[in-house]
Each structure stands twice: as structure tokens, then as C-alpha cells.
Amino acid sequence: MMATNGKEACGLNGDAPSVSSNGSSDAFTKKSVVGNGVATEASSHSKLQNGGAGRDERFAFSSEPTIEDIRRMQAEFTDERNWNQFHQPRNLLLAMVGEVGEVAELFQWRGEVAEGLPDWTESEREHLAHELSDVMIYLVELAEKCHVDLPQAVLRKMALNRQKYPASKVHGSAKKYTEYKD
Numbered sequence: 793m794m795a796t797n798g799k800e801a802c803g804l805n806g807d808a809p810s811v812s813s814n815g816s817s818d819a820f821t822k823k824s825v826v827g828n829g830v831a832t833e834a835s836s837h838s839k840l841q842n843g844g845a846g847r848d849e850r851f852a853f854s855s856e857p858t859i860e861d862i863r864r865m866q867a868e869f870t871d872e873r874n875w876n877q878f879h880q881p882r883n884l885l886l887a888m889v890g891e892v893g894e895v896a897e898l899f900q901w902r903g904e905v906a907e908g909l910p911d912w913t914e915s916e917r918e919h920l921a922h923e924l925s926d927v928m929i930y931l932v933e934l935a936e937k938c939h940v941d942l943p944q945a946v947l948r949k950m951a952l953n954r955q956k957y958p959a960s961k962v963h964g965s966a967k968k969y970t971e972y973k974d
């Protein structure tokens with residue numbers, strides 16, 4: 793089942809940021825993220841084949857694991873292998889960039905690709921899921937090792953983005969904020 797996109801509940805549509813000084817959003821509640829988080833193959837695929845997901849039928853993630861769950865699972869994985877000695881910030885950054893390259897390889901020479909990847913095989917989709925996961929795993933561990941509380945940092949950054957790009961000002965335009973003349 794597809795979740796609602798949660799934009800209104802997250803305060804992502806308007807111009808004013810809804811994030812408090814500690815980075816948490818008053819309007820941000822767990823139920824605004826996803827419903828049961830399960831996107832069935834049939835529902836996501838048929839909607840995407842009709843020219844991409846509309847505002848009310850966007851693809852949504854499962855609610856778990858959380859970013860903190862992923863941090864903890866990767867910490868267990870590295871501890872069990874005595875790999876922490878290799879997982880300093882710079883090594884993690886290089887590993888993440890390498891994995892980004894592997895994602896890029898899957899898209900290279902294919903031209904533009906439609907949302908939902910309708911022309912990709914199941915095996916290609918699974919390969920992409922693996923490579924994106926590698927990027928995420930290294931990103932989360934990099935943030936951990938740099939003591940960046942990633943979920944809260946994302947909230948603060950999104951608040952800044954909303955200030956820089958007020959919807960009323962930039963609607964329908966992809967220009968960089970520096971290109972706008974007040």
C-alpha cells in the first residue's frame with residue numbers, strides 16, 4: 793500500500809521552516825512518514841507506468857529500519873569483524889564514493905531513465921538496491937564517525953533549504969538560489 797506523501801504533515805510545502813532550534817520539527821510525527829510502509833509491487837508499478845507517481849501516490853519507504861537502526865547494525869557488523877581499525881572517516885568517505893560510482897555504472901549509457909525504472913529487469917533493480925544500500929551504509933557510518941546526528945542534521949538542512957528556496961518564489965524553476973534577484 794502506498795503511503796501519503798506526508799508533505800503537509802512534515803511542513804514541507806510552505807515557505808516557513810517548522811523546525812525548532814534543536815532541529816526537531818513540531819509538525820514531524822512518525823505517522824506522517826509512512827503508513828504500514830509496504831509498497832506492493834502491483835500498486836507501485838502500475839502507478840509508475842502511467843507516467844510517474846502523482847502528488848498523492850508517491851512511492852514511499854518502509855518505516856524501518858530507521859537510520860539509527862542502520863547505524864547500530866553496521867556497528868555490530870564491523871565490531872564482529874574487528875574492522876573498526878579500518879573504518880576511519882576518510883576511508884569511509886572513499887568507500888562511499890566508490891559505491892556511488894557503482895550506482896553510476898548501472899545508469900551509464902542508458903540515456904534518461906523513467907521513474908520506477910519500467911524498462912529494467914528485476915535483477916537490475918536488485919543490483920541497484922544493493923549499490924544504493926552500500927552508499928547508505930557507508931554514509932550513515934561516516935556520519936556516526938564524524939559525530940553528525942544525521943536525522944536531526946537532515947531536519948535542520950531541510951529547514952535551511954526552505955528558507956533559501958521559498959516555494960512562492962521558486963515554484964517551477966530549478967535555478968540556483970544565487971540566481972534570483974529580489
Ligand SMILES: Nc1ccn([C@H]2C[C@H](O)[C@@H](COP(=O)(O)OP(=O)(O)OP(=O)(O)O)O2)c(=O)n1
Nearest residue numbers: 866869870875878891894923925926927929930
Ligand atoms: N571493509 C568493509 C568491506 C565491506 N563492508 C560492507 C559495507 C558495504 O555495504 C559492503 C561493501 O562490500 P564490497 O566492498 O565487497 O562491495 P560490493 O558489495 O559493492 O561488491 P562489488 O564491489 O563486488 O560489487 O560491505 C564494510 O562495511 N567494510
